[in-house]
Amino acid sequence: MSNVITYKTYSARVEYDDEDGILFGQIAGIRDGVGFHAGSVEELRTAFHEAVDDYLETCARIGKEPQKPYSGKVMFRVSPEIHRKAAIAAELAGKSLNQWAEDALTKAVHEVRP
Structure with a gap:
């Protein structure tokens, strides 16, 4: 539900x-x-x-613009170890880090809100 x-x-x-x-x-x-x-x-x-x-x-x-959809640009910080592991996982998957991160975020979002 x-x-x-x-x-x-x-x-x-x-x-x-x-x-x-x-x-x-x-x-x-x-x-x-x-x-x-x-x-x-x-x-x-x-x-x-x-x-x-x-x-x-x-x-x-x-005369105010309503809040618009997000731009699609996300900046956040992670530990150097997570950064390294994510970069390696992306490379092993044959993807750029951006593509890999988008896939991971998409999966996480669908787990929260199908």
Whole structure:
């Protein structure tokens, strides 16, 4: 069972608050904090769609560009040992380190969100 919903290229992780008896979420991948909540799954789906639409409408109204998709450029640091092992694994697989890393990240993403 997935607890991620998607609408118009935006996604959110859904959680349950037992104390308040509600489902809630926040749009992922944007700097603006846009949340939503509801008492049932169907209401939550509607609230999520409304939150995304409201975010896009608000951005248009105030002349702000909505958060855009990621550029595809990723910079991160790893230990020298992991760097060495990854470079060797890529070479043995007949791939560039970029190709190998993209394959590894793609596999990891699909394990989290099929």
